[in-house]
Amino acid sequence: MAAFAPAFLADIEEIHREHESLLNDLMQFERALDSIDCYSEVLVNLVAVGEVAFLTRRLVYQLLRHFTREEETVLAPLAEISPELGDLVEKLRREHGELNGRLATFAVGVEELESADDLYDAIWQMKEQGKGLTCAIIQHVAREERELAEWM
Numbered sequence: 814m815a816a817f818a819p820a821f822l823a824d825i826e827e828i829h830r831e832h833e834s835l836l837n838d839l840m841q842f843e844r845a846l847d848s849i850d851c852y853s854e855v856l857v858n859l860v861a862v863g864e865v866a867f868l869t870r871r872l873v874y875q876l877l878r879h880f881t882r883e884e885e886t887v888l889a890p891l892a893e894i895s896p897e898l899g900d901l902v903e904k905l906r907r908e909h910g911e912l913n914g915r916l917a918t919f920a921v922g923v924e925e926l927e928s929a930d931d932l933y934d935a936i937w938q939m940k941e942q943g944k945g946l947t948c949a950i951i952q953h954v955a956r957e958e959r960e961l962a963e964w965m
């Protein structure tokens with residue numbers, strides 16, 4: 814392993830802590846999705862829907878902030894080390910864009926849920942999309958953790 818400046822290693826530590834915090838928040842988000850009971854158009858747990866909406870807004874902010882910080886403090890310096898790492902960083906940046914885009918679309922869907930023509934169907938779709946998104950973010954973070962472990 815190459816010797817890195819202490820400041821760079823501290824930035825990697827910080828990103829690792831943000832990953833742990835993000836994973837905790839994703840678990841809470843998933844639990845909120847699971848707690849939405851939807852037996853019919855008129856039997857929807859609106860408190861749970863409200864919690865999903867709140868957690869979604871928080872996640873939009875958190876993810877955008879994390880990705881920006883990660884790109885500036887860790888990914889940009891890593892990309893300078895070798896062409897292979899440059900490729901990896903490019904891939905991770907692309908995933909940031911995709912995940913931000915998916916989350917933004919999801920967030921719009923959650924905000925517009927109440928005006929859906931078929932609330933029952935819209936809620937089931939929201940649950941499925943939310944779980945798929947959670948899975949994709951967890952996979953992205955797990956990959957970064959594997960890569961970052963190489964530099965610690």
Ligand SMILES: [Fe+2]
Nearest residue numbers: 880883905957
């Ligand atoms: Fe990332």
Ligand SMILES: [Fe+2]
Nearest residue numbers: 832883954957
């Ligand atoms: Fe990350």
